[in-house]
Amino acid sequence: xxxxxxxPAALSVxxxxxxxxxxxxxxxxxxxxxxxxxxxxxxxxxxxxxxxSQREQTSGRLNASLDKSSGRSTLYIAASQPGDSATxxxxxxxxxxxxxxxxKGTTLSVSS
Amino acid sequence: KAGVTQTPRYLIKTRGQQVTLSCxxxxxxxxxxWYQQTPGQGLQFLFxxxxxxxxxxGNFPGxxxxxxxxxxxxxxxxSTLELGDSALYLCASSRGGGGPNTEAFFGQGTRLTxx
Numbered sequence: 001x002x003x004x005x006x007x008p009a010a011l012s013v014x015x016x017x018x019x020x021x022x023x024x025x026x027x028x029x030x031x032x033x034x035x036x037x038x039x040x041x042x043x044x045x046x047x048x049x050x051x052x053s054q055r056e057q058t059s060g061r062l063n064a065s066l067d068k069s070s071g072r073s074t075l076y077i078a079a080s081q082p083g084d085s086a087t088x089x090x091x092x093x094x095x096x097x098x099x100x101x102x103x104k105g106t107t108l109s110v111s112s
Numbered sequence: 113k114a115g116v117t118q119t120p121r122y123l124i125k126t127r128g129q130q131v132t133l134s135c136x137x138x139x140x141x142x143x144x145x146w147y148q149q150t151p152g153q154g155l156q157f158l159f160x161x162x163x164x165x166x167x168x169x170g171n172f173p174g175x176x177x178x179x180x181x182x183x184x185x186x187x188x189x190x191s192t193l194e195l196g197d198s199a200l201y202l203c204a205s206s207r208g209g210g211g212p213n214t215e216a217f218f219g220q221g222t223r224l225t226x227x
Contacts, residue, residue, distance in 0.1 A: 031212045043116075043202055044218040051212035089155065097210040098168035099145065102155040 002027045006103035021075040023090035031093040038087045080110045116219035130191040135203030143208025144186040149200040162208045193226045
């Protein structure tokens with residue numbers, strides 16, 4: 001059974017810091033991995049998708065890497081801003097392409 | 113391009129009642145999946161539909177059911193509501209053709225409170 005773990009569960013940083021969020025999964029048989037952002041009481045916003053054959057994806061200040069063989073992904077946020085405060089979730093897509101399995105998220109707080 | 117639309121946004125129901133939630137996917141998307149989010153369990157997969165067929169189901173009791181219509185809109189139904197069903201229910205849509213470039217887009221969710 002696929003399990004996804006995110007560390008740390010919460011993180012507080014001052015504005016301007018670079019930071020790394022970690023995601024690990026137990027079964028390497030995945031189609032892809034997605035990183036999402038969730039603001040309190042809201043839905044999920046897709047940030048980055050890394051296909052199983054890719055090693056990294058970049059969007060603006062965000063960079064996500066994937067090491068499928070070791071079951072790990074990282075989300076790197078450069079020059080953090082207060083507007084980055086949210087919960088970040090990673091999810092892997094099963095090989096049937098029908099279900100996302102989520103970690104419990106990392107809640108990020110960036111202070112000005 | 114309109115995103116995923118879920119209605120209603122908020123619901124309050126009494127134990128024992130039933131409830132129906134609706135999801136309209138992004139135009140052209142044929143796959144709709146449903147997730148339950150609670151503080152204790154996080155996001156858990158309920159079921160996925162593609163072209164009106166349920167392709168996958170999560171580990172939830174039979175009180176949770178769903179369907180998809182020919183226009184790809186989907187509904188989920190929860191019967192005999194329990195207090196523990198209080199949660200944010202999220203719907204996601206994707207093209208559904210399979211493959212590693214399958215990207216899921218989520219709606220804003222329906223907040224269900226059972227009293």
